Amino acid sequence: MAETDTTSGVVTVEKVRGRSTITRCFFRYPLKLILPKKVGSSQVDAVWIYALSYGGGIVSGDQISCKISVGDGCTASVTTQASTKVYKSVDSKCSEQVLEAIIGNEAFLALIPDPVTCFSTARYYQKQNFRIVSGSNLVVVDWITSGRYQSGERWDFTSYKSTNCIYLDNDRPIFIDSVLLEQSLICDIAERMQCYQVIAMVILLGPKLKNLQNQIKEEVKKMMTVKLRPPTTNFGRHAKSEAQHDRLVPDLIASCSTFGPQGIGSVIRVTATTTEAVYAFLRTHLSSLEMFLGAPPYCQSGI
Amino acid sequence: MDHSTSKSCKNANHDDKSLLHWTQWQLLDSILPTGGFAHSFGLESALQSNLIKQPEDLKPFIIQVLDNTGSLFLPFVHTLNKSPDTETWTRLDNLLEATLTNEIARKASATQGSALLRVAASVFREIAELKLIRERFIGSGLVFFHHACVFGLLTGLLGFDGRMAQRAYIFMTMRDVLSAATRLNVVGPIAASVLQHEIASAAEGIVEKWRDRNVEDACQTNPLLDTVQGCHAYLFSRLFCS
Numbered sequence: 001m002a003e004t005d006t007t008s009g010v011v012t013v014e015k016v017r018g019r020s021t022i023t024r025c026f027f028r029y030p031l032k033l034i035l036p037k038k039v040g041s042s043q044v045d046a047v048w049i050y051a052l053s054y055g056g057g058i059v060s061g062d063q064i065s066c067k068i069s070v071g072d073g074c075t076a077s078v079t080t081q082a083s084t085k086v087y088k089s090v091d092s093k094c095s096e097q098v099l100e101a102i103i104g105n106e107a108f109l110a111l112i113p114d115p116v117t118c119f120s121t122a123r124y125y126q127k128q129n130f131r132i133v134s135g136s137n138l139v140v141v142d143w144i145t146s147g148r149y150q151s152g153e154r155w156d157f158t159s160y161k162s163t164n165c166i167y168l169d170n171d172r173p174i175f176i177d178s179v180l181l182e183q184s185l186i187c188d189i190a191e192r193m194q195c196y197q198v199i200a201m202v203i204l205l206g207p208k209l210k211n212l213q214n215q216i217k218e219e220v221k222k223m224m225t226v227k228l229r230p231p232t233t234n235f236g237r238h239a240k241s242e243a244q245h246d247r248l249v250p251d252l253i254a255s256c257s258t259f260g261p262q263g264i265g266s267v268i269r270v271t272a273t274t275t276e277a278v279y280a281f282l283r284t285h286l287s288s289l290e291m292f293l294g295a296p297p298y299c300q301s302g303i
Numbered sequence: 304m305d306h307s308t309s310k311s312c313k314n315a316n317h318d319d320k321s322l323l324h325w326t327q328w329q330l331l332d333s334i335l336p337t338g339g340f341a342h343s344f345g346l347e348s349a350l351q352s353n354l355i356k357q358p359e360d361l362k363p364f365i366i367q368v369l370d371n372t373g374s375l376f377l378p379f380v381h382t383l384n385k386s387p388d389t390e391t392w393t394r395l396d397n398l399l400e401a402t403l404t405n406e407i408a409r410k411a412s413a414t415q416g417s418a419l420l421r422v423a424a425s426v427f428r429e430i431a432e433l434k435l436i437r438e439r440f441i442g443s444g445l446v447f448f449h450h451a452c453v454f455g456l457l458t459g460l461l462g463f464d465g466r467m468a469q470r471a472y473i474f475m476t477m478r479d480v481l482s483a484a485t486r487l488n489v490v491g492p493i494a495a496s497v498l499q500h501e502i503a504s505a506a507e508g509i510v511e512k513w514r515d516r517n518v519e520d521a522c523q524t525n526p527l528l529d530t531v532q533g534c535h536a537y538l539f540s541r542l543f544c545s
Contacts, residue, residue, distance in 0.1 A: 173398060174401050175404060176401045177523075178523065180374065180523070184370075184512075186509060187370060191363065192527060224537040225539065228351040228534060228537055228538055248353065250353075254530070255405075255534045257407070259401075269405075271526065
C-alpha cells in the first residue's frame with residue numbers, strides 16, 4: 001500500500017504461526033493506536049486495535065488517514081475508547097478522517113467505534129473505503145450523535161459528511177453510501193432530525209455473517225411491526241380528537257436492507273432519541289460477534 | 304385520407320423546439336402510464352411512525368424528500384442527459400444500484416425505471432435507441448433500469464436541456480408525493496394543489512442547489528427519512544409499494 005507524507009496510521013494483520021498477528025503498526029500525531037493483548041478470550045483468534053486521538057478529539061483542520069490490511073483468514077477488530085469529539089471549526093476549516101481497508105479471503109474486519117459527536121459549528125468529513133473479495137467478512141458501525149445534546153447543543157454543527165464505499169474484487173462498487181448533514185436554508189439539520197438525537201448505520205457482510213444477518217433482519221422486523229400502527233381513520237382534515245397527537249413517535253426506529261450481488265450484505269439503519277438506546281441495540285444485536293472477536297462489542301462502552 | 308388536401312392535416316413545418324414542448328408536457332403528465340402512483344416516497348411509513356401528525360407536517364416532509372431527491376438523484380439525471388450513451392447508462396445504473404442502499408427505495412426505482420423505458424420505447428418510436436437498449440438489456444441482469452438513469456438517458460435522447468430535465472425530475476417527485484398524500488387522506492386535492500404552488504419556490508431552490516453535479520458527489524441528506532422509508536415492508540397494512 002502506498003504511503004504518503006500525510007498517512008497517519010498503518011496496520012497490517014497477517015497469519016504468523018497460524019494466528020492473526022499485527023505485523024506492522026505505525027502511527028503519528030494526531031492518531032494514536034493501542035494494541036492491547038488481552039481484550040478477548042485467548043481461545044478466539046482475533047486482534048484488537050484501539051484508535052485514539054490526542055486530546056480526546058479531532059481539532060479543526062486535522063487530517064487523519066489510516067490504512068488497514070487484514071490478511072487471508074485473519075480477524076481484526078478496530079474500536080475506540082470513547083466517542084470521537086469533533087471540535088468547532090476555526091476559519092471554516094474542515095476536519096477529515098480517511099480509512100482505506102483491505103480485507104482478504106475468509107478474513108474478518110470489525111470496525112466498531114463509539115459515535116462521532118460534532119460540537120457546535122464543527123465541520124467534519126469522513127471517508128471509509130473497504131476493498132473485499134467474495135469470501136471477506138465485514139462489520140462496520142458508523143454513527144453520530146447530535147452533539148452535547150444534554151447541554152442543549154442539538155445538531156448544531158455546520159457540516160458532517162460520512163461516506164462508506166465497499167468495492168468487490170478491487171473496482172466493482174457494491175455499496176456506496178454518503179450521508180450529508182449540512183445546515184441549509186432549505187431545512188436546518190435539527191428540523192430534519194425532529195426529536196432524534198442519534199443516527200447509526202450497521203453494515204454486515206460476508207459468509208460468516210449470513211446467520212447474523214438473517215437473525216437481525218427478523219429481529220428488526222419483529223420490533224418495528226409492533227411500533228408501527230396504521231393511523232386512525234380520523235386523520236387530518238376530519239380529526240376530531242387529540243388521539244392521533246397523543247401517539248408518540250417511536251423512541252427508536254430501525255430498518256434493515258440487503259445489498260450486493262446475491263444479497264451478500266445487510267445494512268441496518270437506526271435512529272433514536274438517546275445514545276444509550278443505540279448502545280443497547282448494538283450490544284443486543286451484535287452480541288454473537290463474540291465468537292469471532294473474542295469479546296462482544298460495546299459491552300464496556302456507553303454505560 | 305388524402306393528407307395533402309386536408310387543411311387540418313397540412314404538414315406545417317413545426318420546428319423541433321415547439322414539438323419538444325409537447326413531448327415535455329407528455330412526459331410530466333400524470334396520465335403517462337409509468338406506475339408512479341404505486342409509491343409514496345416514505346410518506347406512508349412516516350404516517351404510521353407518527354412522524355407526520357397533522358396536515359401542516361406535510362409541507363416540510365415534501366421539501367425534505369425533494370432535497371434528498373436533488374442530492375441523490377440529480378447527478379445521475381444530469382450526467383446521462385449530457386451523455387445519453389449506452390456505456391454511460393450501464394455504468395451509472397450499476398453505480399446507482401450500489402448507491403440505493405435502502406432496499407425499498409432501490410426496488411421502487413427499478414420498477415419505475417423499467418416502466419418508464421417500456422412506455423418511452425413504445426411512444427418515441429423515432430428514437431430507435433430506446434427500443435434497442437430495452438431489447439438488448441432486458442432480462443440480462445447487467446442493468447437494473449433505475450428510474451433516474453432511464454429518465455436522464457431519455458431526456459438526453461429527446462434533446463431536453465439539462466436544467467429542464469433536472470427540474471422535471473424534481474417536479475415529478477413532488478407530483479407523486481402529493482398524489483400519495485391525497486390518497487392517504489392527509490390532505491384533500493385542492494389543499495394538495497395549494498401546497499404544490501407554495502412549494503414551487505423551495506423546489507426551484509433545490510434544483511439550483513443540486514443541479515449539474517458529478518455522480519461521485521451524490522449523497523443523501525435525510526437519514527431519518529431513509530430509516531423510516533426502510534420500514535415500509537414492516538407496515539401491517541399498506542396502500543403503496545414504497
